[in-house]
Amino acid sequence: MRDLEEKARQAQDKKAVLGPDIDLDAYQSEPVSHNYVEDLGDLSKADKKQMLQAGIDAEETDRSGTFVQKDTAVLHAHSKQEGLEVIPIREALKQYNWVEDYYWKLVAVDTDKYTARAHLDLHNGYVIRALPGSKVVYPVQACLYLEKEGLSQNVHNIVIAEEGAELHVITGCAAAAHLRRGLHIGISEFYVKKGAKLSFTMIHHWAEGTMVRARSVGMVEEGGLFLNNYISMKPVKSVQMYPTTHLVGKGAVARFYSLLVGSPNSEMDVGGRIFLKEPDTRAEIVSRAITNGGKIIARGDLVGEVPRVKAHLECHGLILNGGSIHAIPELEGKVDGVEMSHEAAIGKIAQEEILYLMSRGLSEDEATATIVRGFLSVDIPGLPPQLKAEIDRAVEQSNKDMM
Amino acid sequence: MLQIEDLQVKLGDKEILKHIDLEIHPGETHILFGPNGSGKTSLLMTIMGYPQYRVTGGKIVFKGEDITDMPVDERAQLGIGVSYQRPPTIHGVKTRQMVQICAKGKVDAEALAEKVNFSEFMERDINAGFSGGEIKRSELLQLMAQDADLLLFDEPESGVDLENISLIGNSISNLLQRDFRVNAKKTQKEKREERTKMGLIITHTGFILDYVTADKGQVLYDGMLTCTSNPREIFKCISKVGYEECVRCAI
Numbered sequence: 122m123r124d125l126e127e128k129a130r131q132a133q134d135k136k137a138v139l140g141p142d143i144d145l146d147a148y149q150s151e152p153v154s155h156n157y158v159e160d161l162g163d164l165s166k167a168d169k170k171q172m173l174q175a176g177i178d179a180e181e182t183d184r185s186g187t188f189v190q191k192d193t194a195v196l197h198a199h200s201k202q203e204g205l206e207v208i209p210i211r212e213a214l215k216q217y218n219w220v221e222d223y224y225w226k227l228v229a230v231d232t233d234k235y236t237a238r239a240h241l242d243l244h245n246g247y248v249i250r251a252l253p254g255s256k257v258v259y260p261v262q263a264c265l266y267l268e269k270e271g272l273s274q275n276v277h278n279i280v281i282a283e284e285g286a287e288l289h290v291i292t293g294c295a296a297a298a299h300l301r302r303g304l305h306i307g308i309s310e311f312y313v314k315k316g317a318k319l320s321f322t323m324i325h326h327w328a329e330g331t332m333v334r335a336r337s338v339g340m341v342e343e344g345g346l347f348l349n350n351y352i353s354m355k356p357v358k359s360v361q362m363y364p365t366t367h368l369v370g371k372g373a374v375a376r377f378y379s380l381l382v383g384s385p386n387s388e389m390d391v392g393g394r395i396f397l398k399e400p401d402t403r404a405e406i407v408s409r410a411i412t413n414g415g416k417i418i419a420r421g422d423l424v425g426e427v428p429r430v431k432a433h434l435e436c437h438g439l440i441l442n443g444g445s446i447h448a449i450p451e452l453e454g455k456v457d458g459v460e461m462s463h464e465a466a467i468g469k470i471a472q473e474e475i476l477y478l479m480s481r482g483l484s485e486d487e488a489t490a491t492i493v494r495g496f497l498s499v500d501i502p503g504l505p506p507q508l509k510a511e512i513d514r515a516v517e518q519s520n521k522d523m524m
Numbered sequence: 525m526l527q528i529e530d531l532q533v534k535l536g537d538k539e540i541l542k543h544i545d546l547e548i549h550p551g552e553t554h555i556l557f558g559p560n561g562s563g564k565t566s567l568l569m570t571i572m573g574y575p576q577y578r579v580t581g582g583k584i585v586f587k588g589e590d591i592t593d594m595p596v597d598e599r600a601q602l603g604i605g606v607s608y609q610r611p612p613t614i615h616g617v618k619t620r621q622m623v624q625i626c627a628k629g630k631v632d633a634e635a636l637a638e639k640v641n642f643s644e645f646m647e648r649d650i651n652a653g654f655s656g657g658e659i660k661r662s663e664l665l666q667l668m669a670q671d672a673d674l675l676l677f678d679e680p681e682s683g684v685d686l687e688n689i690s691l692i693g694n695s696i697s698n699l700l701q702r703d704f705r706v707n708a709k710k711t712q713k714e715k716r717e718e719r720t721k722m723g724l725i726i727t728h729t730g731f732i733l734d735y736v737t738a739d740k741g742q743v744l745y746d747g748m749l750t751c752t753s754n755p756r757e758i759f760k761c762i763s764k765v766g767y768e769e770c771v772r773c774a775i
């Protein structure tokens with residue numbers, strides 16, 4: 122721990138490789154107190170509404186556990202199912218020695234000033250763990266909510282699917298509608314052990330003045346499956362993240378799907394990077410980006426380090442109404458016998474498609490909305506129906522916003 | 525009724541339809557013949573209202589309403605439908621969804637799909653990787669759902685294998701109320717007299733005539749309607765002497 126602290130201190134002023142630099146001193150970091158609620162029903166109506174937008178259901182219907190953090194304080198954390206743990210990370214670090222084996226083990230604490238900040242001034246975050254062999258059928262829901270004006274919310278999350286376990290997590294990050302300035306620093310570390318399956322779906326629902334710097338790294342062991350979905354369709358001032366996953370066991374699989382909508386004045390620099398380090402590993406990165414006036418950089422990087430690996434990257438962009446999309450797909454094959462491919466395309470909605478739909482009776486706006494919805498509807502295999510429904514809902518809502 | 529009066533149309537700078545006069549009465553089906561590039565598809569697209577086909581003169585009246593400047597979707601709602609020859613693929617939009625769009629949700633999509641042997645394609649993205657015959661069946665399925673009154677068919681038999689040609693021919697016949705199924709309540713004559721659906725079918729090969737009866741044949745040559753007669757007679761004539769003969773009537 123002392124070692125971490127030392128490293129973090131040295132990186133305090135280290136600028137990130139990507140994304141506009143943020144002056145951390147411009148944000149306050151003092152803890153904001155909010156009361157813990159035993160019963161999610163006791164959350165304020167406004168809070169519930171905002172969280173629902175990001176896929177968090179206060180009723181907990183078809184959910185196996187819940188974690189809610191508002192600003193710097195944890196409002197609620199509990200698991201409804203045996204074999205599943207949902208613990209605030211500060212508490213976990215204090216109470217359980219094993220947590221240290223996962224804390225800053227994949228993400229380097231001295232990556233940049235944001236990781237440094239997340240360690241030196243950690244507010245909270247969650248540890249979600251499915252014990253060996255346990256099948257957590259319903260998703261665990263987690264919400265990181267930003268309400269306090271001018272706050273830098275520093276969060277660290279660890280998700281572990283132990284050997285043979287199955288775990289689905291939906292994380293909604295949301296900001297209060299009135300928030301003009303806020304910063305979210307989020308560190309995530311994912312451990313998918315032998316034969317385990319983890320799906321992690323993150324829905325961002327920020328406000329126009331929110332800055333986001335996320336640093337996330339995952340590791341998948343032999344026969345494990347990691348599905349990582351990212352949805353961001355609401356205005357955000359600037360988000361930069363390049364989640365990375367290492368496939369370190371034979372036959373491990375990772376799939377990244379992201380759906381991005383760039384609103385005017387939004388800047389998104391979002392990517393995905395997967396290292397294939399063992400034979401028979403497979404990786405797929407699929408992204409769909411629409412800009413409605415925002416600036417989007419969609420990155421993707423697949424690195425094949427050993428023979429007999431398969432990887433595909435697909436990056437499609439649609440410029441709807443001004444703005445720009447910069448697709449940067451990269452493939453790195455380092456030995457003989459890798460099979461890697463990518464396709465990238467950026468375009469606009471074809472007039473021919475609009476007219477085709479209009480000739481079936483849809484108005485021009487309805488036709489455009491139908492095409493956009495189609496563009497964003499990516500089939501994600503292995504996702505439980507509740508999460509698919511949340512993604513569909515986000516797409517639907519975004520469609521309404523754009524029209 | 526569809527009335528086209530002295531219609532002149534430009535595509536870009538090129539005049540592609542020249543002083544077209546055409547009337548299709550309720551219950552009538554016309555066959556439109558013509559060599560490649562004569563303007564057949566342009567005529568269909570102009571009737572449907574595709575904006576790149578610029579009407580520079582004349583008018584189109586449908587059900588008593590001047591639709592010359594009406595947008596495509598309003599024409600569709602008024603009861604005009606097209607079976608396209610090469611419809612676009614729309615990724616993420618399923619065939620089932622298209623059927624529901626056509627019918628505004630008021631139809632049993634599954635039952636309709638069964639009629640054109642298309643059930644297994646309902647979850648596929650519309651037109652994505654469809655073969656020639658699959659496209660036609662998908663188009664027919666959508667037209668069935670739309671229940672239009674004026675049906676425009678752009679080469680419905682092109683690219684269709686022998687196995688499917690009768691399915692497609694008979695489906696078109698049904699859509700145009702031209703089947704001869706025995707009905708206990710009505711005689712064939714009564715059925716004929718009560719027909720309301722109007723059809724305009726572009727054909728290149730004439731195969732469709734083996735399945736669908738028609739009232740009139742029209743020849744479009746170099747943007748002009750040069751000939752109106754019995755469709756079988758026209759087809760036979762073209763088969764014997766080719767479209768070169770049409771030049772003489774186009775002058």
